[in-house]
Amino acid sequence: MGQKVQGTEDLYGSYMRAWQHMQDVARELFGAYGFDMIETPAIEQVDTFVHGIGESTDVVRKEMFRVVSGALFGDLLEAGTEAGLKPRQRMAMRPEGTAGVVRAAVENNLVPQGAAPAKLWYAEAMFRGERPQKGRLRQFHQVGVEWLGASDPASDAECIIMLMEFFKRLGFDPSKLHLYINSMGDGECRPAYRDKVRAFILDHRDEMCEDCLERAEINPLRAFDCKNPHCHEVMAGAPLVNDHLCGDCAEHYAAVKRYLDEAGVSYTEDPTLVRGLDYYTRTVFEVEVEGAGVGAIGGGGRYDGLMELEGGKPTPGIGFAVGFERIALALASQGVELATPEPACVYVAGTGAEERDAVFSATLALRQAGVRTEADYQGRSLKSQFKQADKLHATLCVVLGPDEVAAGIATIRDMDTHEQVQVPMDKLAEEIVSRLR
Numbered sequence: 001m002g003q004k005v006q007g008t009e010d011l012y013g014s015y016m017r018a019w020q021h022m023q024d025v026a027r028e029l030f031g032a033y034g035f036d037m038i039e040t041p042a043i044e045q046v047d048t049f050v051h052g053i054g055e056s057t058d059v060v061r062k063e064m065f066r067v068v069s070g071a072l073f074g075d076l077l078e079a080g081t082e083a084g085l086k087p088r089q090r091m092a093m094r095p096e097g098t099a100g101v102v103r104a105a106v107e108n109n110l111v112p113q114g115a116a117p118a119k120l121w122y123a124e125a126m127f128r129g130e131r132p133q134k135g136r137l138r139q140f141h142q143v144g145v146e147w148l149g150a151s152d153p154a155s156d157a158e159c160i161i162m163l164m165e166f167f168k169r170l171g172f173d174p175s176k177l178h179l180y181i182n183s184m185g186d187g188e189c190r191p192a193y194r195d196k197v198r199a200f201i202l203d204h205r206d207e208m209c210e211d212c213l214e215r216a217e218i219n220p221l222r223a224f225d226c227k228n229p230h231c232h233e234v235m236a237g238a239p240l241v242n243d244h245l246c247g248d249c250a251e252h253y254a255a256v257k258r259y260l261d262e263a264g265v266s267y268t269e270d271p272t273l274v275r276g277l278d279y280y281t282r283t284v285f286e287v288e289v290e291g292a293g294v295g296a297i298g299g300g301g302r303y304d305g306l307m308e309l310e311g312g313k314p315t316p317g318i319g320f321a322v323g324f325e326r327i328a329l330a331l332a333s334q335g336v337e338l339a340t341p342e343p344a345c346v347y348v349a350g351t352g353a354e355e356r357d358a359v360f361s362a363t364l365a366l367r368q369a370g371v372r373t374e375a376d377y378q379g380r381s382l383k384s385q386f387k388q389a390d391k392l393h394a395t396l397c398v399v400l401g402p403d404e405v406a407a408g409i410a411t412i413r414d415m416d417t418h419e420q421v422q423v424p425m426d427k428l429a430e431e432i433v434s435r436l437r
């Protein structure tokens, strides 16, 4: 028997309805904010992620699922190196959504200079070669937004306000949600700050883990995120970014906080919040749920340099992504069901083989009238068909026996009250539609 790959899940039944519900909520809310949906390919050239996410990030260095065609696989094994592959032959499954959307925006010129911003949202599977555990999968699903071409701090605030509203509409108790925000500075002030953090790590090299020493060289800010408790303790004394923001970044950050205050969105400033991907500038944010034990359920930030890294003109941008599976776990921990109820239907029951054609016609007419309709295809007894109708949450049953068929009528049975009425066959769909209303 085949088995699914470790860290992947099959989505069906209530889990699938939960994922669809999340997309419906996103479509309505993000639509109200002017966002349109986009879907980019699940595979991109590795360069798209290297440019966008950053060569030094864990995601690019360790977690990307690399893709190579079957035809090239043997050659690659034989060569023992990918050096001979052309850039277009080096592909990866997308580990996150932003780099692909920004690549698409550049390639399709979605933000012509001087034109209105592009506001895009997506709901897609992401792939990361992580060690699977609760809330950490190798294939998971994200809903995310990217707002390209907006630099105003009001857009940062609107993004965050929309994210918090999204969580509320999914059923979270807002008092259990914790929003953490920070500013990571920009090209003006971050390099000097990075150097300070690097120097700090090197000053404490005897107390830090090997990984952090490596981080000091390539991406020192990541040391704030080290899982090693000892490094964590040491980093508590490291210089904080707030004290090193340039005037413009400080002003931007203050404006974002002012807008959030005005909107009544509460937040905690966390000067050690450094998101894992290299492309962030200025505002970054993350949301956790009290007591859920699944880590962050969503996060995002501003990425003003990313369009350029993907080969476009300098264009500011901001976005966020939330993880479906973690949200489902976090909601379950609060006793909230994300899935919508199983949809109701109308069941058409026939008493025997002779009524098969009449069942077929009635089913066809109901479906053409837009009614979710089920029937028996296994020649079950009438009693089993009623049982099946209950299982399928039928609110009404249409019963067709020899008498009904001979008289050209149908019996409609209310599955709750068991009350029955008879209607002419050619009025069946009309009657059912009006009863369902």
Ligand code: AMP
Binding pocket: 096, 128, 130, 135, 136, 137, 138, 139, 140, 141, 142, 276, 296, 297, 298, 299, 300, 321, 322, 323, 324, 325, 326, 327
């Ligand atoms: P990130 O792109 O790492 O900021 O992730 C954004 C959101 O996606 C997180 O807050 C999680 O909800 C979710 N997420 C990230 N990685 C995983 C994973 N391996 N498995 C499940 N959900 C994930």
